[in-house]
Structures are given as C-alpha cells and as structure tokens.
Amino acid sequence: MSPTKKPEDLRSARWFAPDDLRSFGHRSRMMQLGYAEEDFRGKPIIGILNTWSELNSCHGHFPERVENVRRGVLASGGFAVEMPALSVDESFTKPTSMLYRNMLAMETEEMIRCHPLDGVVLMGGCDKTTPGLLMGAITADVPAIYLPAGPMLRGNCAGRILGSGSDAWKYWDERRAGNVTDEEWLGVQGGIARSAGTCMTMGTAATMMSIAEALGMTLPGASSIPAVDAGHQRMATDCGRRIVDMVWEDLKPSDILGEAAFHNAAKVAMATGCSTNAVVHLIAMARRAGVDLTLDHLDALGRTTPLIANVRPSGKDYLMEDFYYAGGLRALMKQMEAMLDTCVVTVSGKTLGETIDSAEVYNDDVIRPLSNPVYKEGSLALLRGNLCPDGAVIKPAACDPKYHVHEGPALVFDSYPEMKKAVDDETLEVTPDHVMVLRNAGPLGGPGFPEWGMLPIPKALIKRGHRDMLRLSDARMSGTSYGACVLHMAPEAFVGGPLALLKTGDTVRLDLPNRRLDMLVDEAEIERRKAAWTAPEPRYQRGWGYMFSKHVTQADKGCDFDFLERGFGEAAGEPDIF
The missing domain is CATH 3.50.30.80 (IlvD/EDD C-terminal domain-like)
Structure with a gap:
C-alpha cells in the first residue's frame, strides 16, 4: 500500500511539533529521558503494549520480544516506547480472569488515546489478553498489529506426550479414583508446562490467537509459531517493521474488521476445534467493531464448517507444535479457502488470499482436507x-x-x-x-x-x-x-x-x-x-466488581460493558487542550 501520511500528519505531531509551551514541555520531558529531538520528532511513535508480568508464565518471553519489536521499529525509521498493560494471567487471577478482560480493554483504549502514539503493537496471548487488547484497539482505531505469544512446547512425562489442561483433567480424575501415585502426579505436574508460551492444546489462548490471525490482525502465520522458536523472534521484529509502514499508510482496525473478517474468523475458529470461550469474545469484539454477530450466526456457520484441525481437545492426537509443523493456520485456511472471503485486507497490507496463496499442508492427518474432517460440523x-x-x-x-x-x-x-x-x-x-x-x-x-x-x-x-x-x-x-x-x-x-x-x-x-x-x-x-423466586444479594458493594456488576452484559451479548459497545454512543474524543 502507498503511504498517505507526511510527518506533519502524524498523531504524535500534536504533542511534539508546535512551537508552544505545551509542546516545549513534551519535548523537554523526552530529553529528560535521554533522547535528542531527532530521535522522535517527525517519526511514527509506536507503543508496544506489553501484558507481561512475573506471574504470567505464558508471557515469560515477552521482555525479550519487546526488544525484538523495538529492533524492527528502529529499522523502519520509527520510535518505540514500551507501555505496560494489565497482564490478566489465567492461572493465578481470582475469582476469574474474565472479570478483568474489560478492564484491559478500557486500559488499552485509554492508553492509546491519551498518549502520543501513532501506532501500537499489541502483545498478548494468555486467554483474555487477546480479546481485551483487540477490543480496546478497535475502539481507539489507530494503526495496530497483534503479536501473539505463541504456544508452549509439548508436555512430556515418562515418555508420554501431555497436553496442557486436557491431560490435567484426565489425570486428576484418575488420581481421584486412586489410579495415580504421588510420584506419577508430581511427574505430570512438572512435565505438563515446559516452556514459556500459552497452552499448547487448542484451548482459549490458541483459539483466540488463531482468531486474531483470521481477522487479519496478525502477520501471516504468526499465530501458530511456538513461543520459544527462533521464528517467533523474527516475527516480532517483523511486527515492529510493519507497524511503522501501517502508520504511514494509515491502515487502521476499522479498515480491516468488517463483517466479512468476522465471518472468516468464526469459520476458521469452527474448523480449528475452538474453545467455547470463542463465542463470548468474538461477539464482544464484533460489537465493538459495529458488526452484528449473534449466537444464531455462529451456529449457522458452525453447521456448515467441518472441524479439520486434529488438535486436542476436539481432535484426538496432536498439539499446537504439531499443528505448526503441519503448516499452521495459513495451511488450514488454504484448505478451506473456498469457504472464506479472501478479498479482505490484513495488517500485512495484502489480502487474505494473497497471504495464504503459497501455504501448504505438510501432514494431512494434523490438518485434514475438507473431505476427511475430524468432525463433520464445526466444533461448537x-x-x-x-x-x-x-x-x-x-x-x-x-x-x-x-x-x-x-x-x-x-x-x-x-x-x-x-x-x-x-x-x-x-x-x-x-x-x-x-x-x-x-x-x-x-x-x-x-x-x-x-x-x-x-x-x-x-x-x-x-x-x-x-x-x-x-x-x-x-x-x-x-x-x-x-x-x-x-x-x-x-x-x-x-x-x-x-x-x-x-x-x-x-x-x-x-x-x-x-x-x-x-x-x-x-x-x-x-x-x-x-x-x-427472590433475587440474591449483589456480589459487590464497591470498586471494580461493583462497576462490573452494574454494566456487564449477558453471555449472549459478549459480556462487554453496555457503555463501551459501539451502538451505545460515540467514543470520547482526544483532549482538545494540549
């Protein structure tokens, strides 16, 4: 795509370009950070929104990935700033990480709006970080690219391949039945999660990263790369390069996320054997984008979309590492190309059809042809x-x-x-x-x-x-x-x-x-x-929980807040006073 912006058109120029007292203060504070004016003035300023924390094992590699992204941004003539975002880890957050998905979405939207950012790289992967980041970026609508954390390596214990989550439930039932010893249980505990990265089954994390790619919000093939593969580092650097070009091209989420993109994503989700959580998050993201996606739409798409990814838990034999080696999501989308709208644009600047044109399946038991599905209908x-x-x-x-x-x-x-x-x-x-x-x-x-x-x-x-x-x-x-x-x-x-x-x-x-x-x-x-029937007492009397309880919608509407959906009212603009 051809550049449409000039340096004076950059959003960040509102902070740094004018010869006035406010902009003097902004430039002064950048110099306080050790930067010269030529480091940041007239260049796209890229926010790297990082959902890392020391309690989020899925994102344990993100500090290194920030530097990979920064390298790409600098190589393309941009200026990168890391912006910590709510981590929303799945394993430790109580009572549930879902309570905080909307908090991350609000934080993402407001961080973009109130800072001098021309574009953003969204770093997520653990279940709620993908929809939370994308929901906020959709509403803020500046150029954005999603960097998926990627799955962890296969689990292993005593020569047995373990799938995160799925095998935990299986072995726990056997332990409750008295069939698993303390030593065997400890071996499963230590072998089921062996590296940084998200669950390596087609759980919610892998599902949502796949949906992000099917929506066109990741670089081609990005969603399937294992977290600790060297290709993941290269992909992160490519994200940094590409987001700078997207700023000059003014390619925004609103240019990508129309009805066709969401229908593509729903079909791809069904074909992968997706998590049931995909329903809630897809509907929430679609409503943010002004797309009418309902349970009935999803059921209709599911009835006509075969499940072709033989990946646990819907599949029987393989994990995400195998899926990657078999060709990954690009190969799966190539298998079902006739079912997709391949004319939609993606963050790569190319159409979906162009991004999957050269994709191949290297193991047709992992990624099945439509003629030999794992299940004749979609997974939901x-x-x-x-x-x-x-x-x-x-x-x-x-x-x-x-x-x-x-x-x-x-x-x-x-x-x-x-x-x-x-x-x-x-x-x-x-x-x-x-x-x-x-x-x-x-x-x-x-x-x-x-x-x-x-x-x-x-x-x-x-x-x-x-x-x-x-x-x-x-x-x-x-x-x-x-x-x-x-x-x-x-x-x-x-x-x-x-x-x-x-x-x-x-x-x-x-x-x-x-x-x-x-x-x-x-x-x-x-x-x-x-x-x-009498109504029970409310769960919360104050704080975030109180706000959540007053405004969250029901499951069939995506559990977003009523005042954040696109149809509720116009989003607040940026401050006029600088």
Missing part, C-alpha cells in the same frame, strides 16, 4: 429452549456422542463449594443418566463468569468406570476442557434466568441435532416457581 453448537431462551453453548466433538440426545433427572447445585463437596462424596446417589447442574456461576453470579463449567465427575461414578455425563451451567469452561458440558446458559440464574427455577429431580432433555435444551416441567409450574 448453540442451543435454545426453556432452560436457555437466550442461548447456551456446547462442544459436540469433545463429548461422547451418546449424550447428543439425552434425557435424565437433574442434580442441582447452587454454588461451587456445594457441588465440590457432593462430587467427592463416594456415597452420593447418582447415575450416569443424571444431569449435573451448577448455577449462580455466570457473569454476575460467579462473579465474573468463572471457568467452572467442566463439573467434576462424581467420585461415586469414577469408581464405577464412568468418565463423562451431561453437565449444565451458566459458567464458562477452560478451552482445554472436554466432555458433555453445556455452558453460558443465558440469562444466568443469578438474574432470574430459567436455570434458577430448575429443581433436583426435574427431567432435563438435550436434543443436540435440533439444538434444544429443555426442562420437562409444566409451564404453569414454571410460572409458579418464577413468581416465588
């Missing part, structure tokens, strides 16, 4: 019914097919501690036909929409050899999870959704082919229960 299905009138999500390929049509008695829990105590009780009266239900775990009830949806199989069933059962909740679950789990039931129980009216012993029916989930309870009885 959206349900409706009298238990979830505003929708719910299930991952059909990751659960036993016998549960695709199932009817059984409900076993209802009002809180996670109550559920946890029950499932560890070996005398619990439960059968494989029971439907376990956890409620009050949604955006408001959790609070924050925690990943509690993969409910543990009761020990009483594990002892009898059962490893799956139908489970319902208004919670999310980890993208590395598997099993017959219905999630994101909306509206949530905490606000009086129908899930709040279900009782232990009621019959629940799942009909996946017809996308239905219902309680087989007389309508008059449902109305009586509804009239008797």
Whole structure:
C-alpha cells in the first residue's frame, strides 16, 4: 500500500511539533529521558503494549520480544516506547480472569488515546489478553498489529506426550479414583508446562490467537509459531517493521474488521476445534467493531464448517507444535479457502488470499482436507429452549456422542463449594443418566463468569468406570476442557434466568441435532416457581466488581460493558487542550 501520511500528519505531531509551551514541555520531558529531538520528532511513535508480568508464565518471553519489536521499529525509521498493560494471567487471577478482560480493554483504549502514539503493537496471548487488547484497539482505531505469544512446547512425562489442561483433567480424575501415585502426579505436574508460551492444546489462548490471525490482525502465520522458536523472534521484529509502514499508510482496525473478517474468523475458529470461550469474545469484539454477530450466526456457520484441525481437545492426537509443523493456520485456511472471503485486507497490507496463496499442508492427518474432517460440523453448537431462551453453548466433538440426545433427572447445585463437596462424596446417589447442574456461576453470579463449567465427575461414578455425563451451567469452561458440558446458559440464574427455577429431580432433555435444551416441567409450574423466586444479594458493594456488576452484559451479548459497545454512543474524543 502507498503511504498517505507526511510527518506533519502524524498523531504524535500534536504533542511534539508546535512551537508552544505545551509542546516545549513534551519535548523537554523526552530529553529528560535521554533522547535528542531527532530521535522522535517527525517519526511514527509506536507503543508496544506489553501484558507481561512475573506471574504470567505464558508471557515469560515477552521482555525479550519487546526488544525484538523495538529492533524492527528502529529499522523502519520509527520510535518505540514500551507501555505496560494489565497482564490478566489465567492461572493465578481470582475469582476469574474474565472479570478483568474489560478492564484491559478500557486500559488499552485509554492508553492509546491519551498518549502520543501513532501506532501500537499489541502483545498478548494468555486467554483474555487477546480479546481485551483487540477490543480496546478497535475502539481507539489507530494503526495496530497483534503479536501473539505463541504456544508452549509439548508436555512430556515418562515418555508420554501431555497436553496442557486436557491431560490435567484426565489425570486428576484418575488420581481421584486412586489410579495415580504421588510420584506419577508430581511427574505430570512438572512435565505438563515446559516452556514459556500459552497452552499448547487448542484451548482459549490458541483459539483466540488463531482468531486474531483470521481477522487479519496478525502477520501471516504468526499465530501458530511456538513461543520459544527462533521464528517467533523474527516475527516480532517483523511486527515492529510493519507497524511503522501501517502508520504511514494509515491502515487502521476499522479498515480491516468488517463483517466479512468476522465471518472468516468464526469459520476458521469452527474448523480449528475452538474453545467455547470463542463465542463470548468474538461477539464482544464484533460489537465493538459495529458488526452484528449473534449466537444464531455462529451456529449457522458452525453447521456448515467441518472441524479439520486434529488438535486436542476436539481432535484426538496432536498439539499446537504439531499443528505448526503441519503448516499452521495459513495451511488450514488454504484448505478451506473456498469457504472464506479472501478479498479482505490484513495488517500485512495484502489480502487474505494473497497471504495464504503459497501455504501448504505438510501432514494431512494434523490438518485434514475438507473431505476427511475430524468432525463433520464445526466444533461448537448453540442451543435454545426453556432452560436457555437466550442461548447456551456446547462442544459436540469433545463429548461422547451418546449424550447428543439425552434425557435424565437433574442434580442441582447452587454454588461451587456445594457441588465440590457432593462430587467427592463416594456415597452420593447418582447415575450416569443424571444431569449435573451448577448455577449462580455466570457473569454476575460467579462473579465474573468463572471457568467452572467442566463439573467434576462424581467420585461415586469414577469408581464405577464412568468418565463423562451431561453437565449444565451458566459458567464458562477452560478451552482445554472436554466432555458433555453445556455452558453460558443465558440469562444466568443469578438474574432470574430459567436455570434458577430448575429443581433436583426435574427431567432435563438435550436434543443436540435440533439444538434444544429443555426442562420437562409444566409451564404453569414454571410460572409458579418464577413468581416465588427472590433475587440474591449483589456480589459487590464497591470498586471494580461493583462497576462490573452494574454494566456487564449477558453471555449472549459478549459480556462487554453496555457503555463501551459501539451502538451505545460515540467514543470520547482526544483532549482538545494540549
């Protein structure tokens, strides 16, 4: 693309170019930092928004990647500044990192708006950092490129390949059954995460990095490179080079993220065996971009998009490192090229079609052809019914097919501690036909929409050899999870959704082919229960949690804040007084 800007047109020129007192102060403070005027004046100033922290193991390599990006920015004639951003690590943040995704989005938007930045490199990867950074950048709408953290190396223990998350759940069930020794458990603990980088299954992190690439917001092939591969360093430097050109070209998120880009991303997500969390984040990002993307749109796209990435947990055999060696996301998109709008522009300045033109598949068991899919439909299905009138999500390929049509008695829990105590009780009266239900775990009830949806199989069933059962909740679950789990039931129980009216012993029916989930309870009885329901006490009385509870939308709307969505009102402009 041809440059459209001149130095005097740069956004940063508003801070540094005028011969007035304000700009004198800005230039003076830059000199205080040790820079001469020729270092920064008249050059694109690039913010490197870094979500690193010492508690975010997924981003442990980011301090080095900042320097890789800086090298590229300098080589292309720009000036780079690192801007620390909220880390939102997945492993340690309680009660859930999802409580803080919108905080990162707000921080990203405001950091861009209030600083002299002409363009930004967004450094993320751990689950909520990708959507948080992109949501903020979409609203700020300056040239932006996303640098994905990349997956960690394969796990390994005693000669066995381990997948993060998925194998943790599997071995934990076996340990609860008494089949795993202390020594074996310690070996799994030390071998399941062996390097910097995100989960190496197709969990939420890999899903969202893939979606970022499918949207056109990363350099071609960037989402699949392992975090510690030397190619990841080169990619980071290329991000630095490219963002400078994007500033001169004035290529912004609004030029890239239209309806076609989001439909491409949804189809690619379905083909990868994506995390159920993709639904919430895709809808939130689309609404920020002014694109009407709904649960029904996603279900329709899922019905016609085969799952072709044989990567755990929806696939059976491989991990993200194998996916990269097989050709990565470019190769997957090449396999499904006829299903995509390849005319959309990407941050590379080229169309999607141009970026995948030379892609090849090097292992067609890892990246399957459309004629030999892992699963004939996409990885997600959206349900409706009298238990979830505003929708719910299930991952059909990751659960036993016998549960695709199932009817059984409900076993209802009002809180996670109550559920946890029950499932560890070996005398619990439960059968494989029971439907376990956890409620009050949604955006408001959790609070924050925690990943509690993969409910543990009761020990009483594990002892009898059962490893799956139908489970319902208004919670999310980890993208590395598997099993017959219905999630994101909306509206949530905490606000009086129908899930709040279900009782232990009621019959629940799942009909996946017809996308239905219902309680087989007389309508008059449902109305009586509804009239008797009383709202629980709010989870928060102050601070961020209070703000979150007052403004967060339900799962089917993406859980963004109502005042941040594009349709709510115009975003505040930059300050006029400098």
